[in-house]
Amino acid sequence: MSRLGAKSESFGTILQRAETFDGVVCDTRCVIRPYTDDDVGEVLDAWYLASVEAHSFLNESFFDAERGRLSDLWLPGSDTSVFEVGGRVVGFVSMVGNEVGGIFVTPERQGQGIGRALLDHVAATRRYLELEVFEANTIGRRFYDAYGFRVRGEGIERDTGLPILRLRIDGSHA
Numbered sequence: 001m002s003r004l005g006a007k008s009e010s011f012g013t014i015l016q017r018a019e020t021f022d023g024v025v026c027d028t029r030c031v032i033r034p035y036t037d038d039d040v041g042e043v044l045d046a047w048y049l050a051s052v053e054a055h056s057f058l059n060e061s062f063f064d065a066e067r068g069r070l071s072d073l074w075l076p077g078s079d080t081s082v083f084e085v086g087g088r089v090v091g092f093v094s095m096v097g098n099e100v101g102g103i104f105v106t107p108e109r110q111g112q113g114i115g116r117a118l119l120d121h122v123a124a125t126r127r128y129l130e131l132e133v134f135e136a137n138t139i140g141r142r143f144y145d146a147y148g149f150r151v152r153g154e155g156i157e158r159d160t161g162l163p164i165l166r167l168r169i170d171g172s173h174a
Contacts, residue, residue: 032121035080035092040071042089043082050091050104054139062160074101081121083114093118100131115143128170135163 035043047070051063078094078101091105091114100122105114123129131149133140134157144167153166 029087030083030085032081032083032117035075035082035094039082039089039092040075043075043080043092044071046089046091046106047102047104049106050110053107054137055134057134057136057162058160065159070102079122081118083118085109090114091118093122095122095126098126098128098130100129103131110139116147119147123169128168130166130168132157132164132166134160135165141165 044067048063048067051058051066055062074094078096080092080094082089083091083105090109091103093103094101100119103115103118105118119129129149130152131144132155133144135141135154147169149167149169151165152168155164155166156162157164
């Protein structure tokens, strides 16, 4: 199957980067792997940190309710892959068929190719990807636009009443 995303920094390059912790440069191991129940705490942390930054227009009660849905419904009912750096989950993507149920990368790791690597990973086995994004989520919209997603429709998110966009990318964008 064809890759959906535009050409980008290779995953191998990400694997070869060095990290600095407490002034010491350490080689780190990066891997995309299937989600396990042991990841739930780190996945929820990544989701929350990224969500608060990208969704400043939502209130804390929304995040509280969504956290419960994520751990009780979305994670158990989806095909989720995590991006791990040095043994720590820093991002994830959850798929239901061709639907990107969510993709989140911790704010300190955004802009490093992790989100693109996660989408490339799931796109490798699908002919197209679809998702919904809040219209007011400028961070997410810039990312999806750069990846090649295009608006296919508009709607209203039922829990918040806020406008959402339906996006899609297919193999013709490879």
